[in-house]
Amino acid sequence: MNLRMPLIAIGAVAALAAPAALAHRMWMIASSTSVSGTDNWVTVDAAVSNDLFFFDHQPIRVAPTVLQPDGTEGTVENHAVGKFRATFDVHLTQQGTYRIGVVNRGVFGSYQLNGERKMIPRGTTVDKLASVIPAGATDVQTAESVSRNEIYVTQGAPTTTVFKPTGKGIELVPVTHPNDLVVGEPATFQFLLDGKPAPDLFVTVIPGGIRYRDALKQQDLKTGADGKVSINWPDPGLYWVNVTPTRPREEGAGGPGMGAPGAGGPQGAGRPAGPPQRRVSYVTTVEVLAP
Amino acid sequence: MQIRLTGFTATAFGAGALAAGPAAAQTLDLTVTIPKLSVAEYHRPYVAMWLEKEGVAPRTIQIWYDVDKKGGEGTKWLRDVRQWWRTSGRSLSFPADGVSGATRAPGPQKLRLVGGRAGMPTLSPGNYTLIVEAAREVGGRELVRLPFAWNGNSATAAGKGSTELGGVSLTLKR
Numbered sequence: 001m002n003l004r005m006p007l008i009a010i011g012a013v014a015a016l017a018a019p020a021a022l023a024h025r026m027w028m029i030a031s032s033t034s035v036s037g038t039d040n041w042v043t044v045d046a047a048v049s050n051d052l053f054f055f056d057h058q059p060i061r062v063a064p065t066v067l068q069p070d071g072t073e074g075t076v077e078n079h080a081v082g083k084f085r086a087t088f089d090v091h092l093t094q095q096g097t098y099r100i101g102v103v104n105r106g107v108f109g110s111y112q113l114n115g116e117r118k119m120i121p122r123g124t125t126v127d128k129l130a131s132v133i134p135a136g137a138t139d140v141q142t143a144e145s146v147s148r149n150e151i152y153v154t155q156g157a158p159t160t161t162v163f164k165p166t167g168k169g170i171e172l173v174p175v176t177h178p179n180d181l182v183v184g185e186p187a188t189f190q191f192l193l194d195g196k197p198a199p200d201l202f203v204t205v206i207p208g209g210i211r212y213r214d215a216l217k218q219q220d221l222k223t224g225a226d227g228k229v230s231i232n233w234p235d236p237g238l239y240w241v242n243v244t245p246t247r248p249r250e251e252g253a254g255g256p257g258m259g260a261p262g263a264g265g266p267q268g269a270g271r272p273a274g275p276p277q278r279r280v281s282y283v284t285t286v287e288v289l290a291p
Numbered sequence: 292m293q294i295r296l297t298g299f300t301a302t303a304f305g306a307g308a309l310a311a312g313p314a315a316a317q318t319l320d321l322t323v324t325i326p327k328l329s330v331a332e333y334h335r336p337y338v339a340m341w342l343e344k345e346g347v348a349p350r351t352i353q354i355w356y357d358v359d360k361k362g363g364e365g366t367k368w369l370r371d372v373r374q375w376w377r378t379s380g381r382s383l384s385f386p387a388d389g390v391s392g393a394t395r396a397p398g399p400q401k402l403r404l405v406g407g408r409a410g411m412p413t414l415s416p417g418n419y420t421l422i423v424e425a426a427r428e429v430g431g432r433e434l435v436r437l438p439f440a441w442n443g444n445s446a447t448a449a450g451k452g453s454t455e456l457g458g459v460s461l462t463l464k465r
Contacts, residue, residue, distance in 0.1 A: 032370075034370055034376075034381075035367070035370055036366050036367060036368070036369035036370040036376060036380070036381065037363060037364070037366035037367045037369070037385075038363060038366070039362075039363075040367065156381055157381040157382050158381075180377070182377070289373060289377075290373070291374065
């Protein structure tokens with residue numbers, strides 16, 4: 001009995017640390033992804049929900065960041081976190097492609113203290129790790145989590161400076177630019193894991209508007225040896241693209257901390273006991289236009 | 292980055308398509324009919340015209356928009372002339388000399404462009420397509436494609452839209 005406890009508890013924390021990888025989908029959408037002129041604003045909605053892209057569950061509370069075409073950091077304005085969604089504005093004053101993102105870098109795990117297994121608090125960052133583990137703790141088991149949620153907006157012609165990899169977690173490198181997507185032209189994206197092309201990543205593509213149709217229309221793809229994946233866009237509209245190293249859990253298959261048989265993440269039930277595994281994920285929303 | 296331009300590589304139109312002498316001035320006569328529409332809220336459409344030739348970057352020859360709005364605000368909706376914006380428009384700066392113009396009223400709109408002047412290149416012989424795209428605020432969007440073969444002497448082409456454009460025709464002469 002005592003032996004099983006830690007495993008279940010670790011699972012619970014992992015779920016809390018990266019909710020997007022589990023039952024709900026994390027997303028951001030911009031009011032426009034491609035704009036003309038020299039001085040525009042875009043508004044972004046940021047939420048977590050099942051139905052794409054309907055905000056009916058939770059907002060994304062983390063403050064987003066903006067990277068401008070010239071590589072400098074931009075400003076997030078009017079950030080407001082509501083009941084179901086967060087919203088904020090970005091002032092576009094440069095020509096080229098902006099990256100708007102939320103990157104969660106945290107650490108999760110547990111330790112043994114006075115004969116009890118204790119969880120590291122949710123939301124702990126690497127630099128704060130030492131302060132949350134009390135003196136006398138033993139058998140400390142931790143792993144890092146890097147979840148990246150990024151969207152791209154282009155004023156004028158698309159540019160690629162914002163895709164310079166940081167080498168942390170999963171990142172997108174455009175072969176096809178994500179602001180240059182049109183029905184009838186397959187797009188190719190390359191995904192890096194810690195800066196290197198990552199084969200065998202699971203790429204899930206789902207068109208928006210789920211509420212008004214019966215079929216999910218999900219595409220389950222995998223990156224090739226060079227980390228590249230080719231995606232077909234059957235219709236114009238917004239598409240949610242989610243990338244994970246492990247098979248994503250089916251929607252609704254168990255709540256937080258419950259392993260989904262046959263589809264569990266690293267902490268799913270039935271996995272061999274061991275230290276918690278690092279979790280990485282990437283998600284973006286792209287807009288596909290009619291030709 | 293790879294921008295897909297329906298098979299066109301990014302050579303400048305002028306370089307690949309320029310003919311020899313300025314003596315052989317080409318004139319391109321265009322008629323673009325903007326339909327009179329019976330709608331509650333009417334705004335004149337934004338209209339883009341550009342030339343395509345295999346192996347050459349597309350070349351914008353006209354863009355009609357709210358060119359006189361203060362602060363360049365008229366450029367905000369250029370992206371709604373969607374195919375033009377992706378193919379050629381987004382690489383221009385506005386107003387574009389000899390290319391930008393005001394929106395026009397319903398009816399047949401005639402214009403004459405002279406090769407080698409303003410935005411109009413001098414064309415070397417070959418197969419071209421003139422594309423006319425119209426996008427209207429609170430309305431629709433339509434494209435008419437006019438393929439023509441230029442032999443150095445004369446060429447004509449005509450087409451017709453059904454919603455946002457009426458008859459469109461061209462005559463190219465040397």
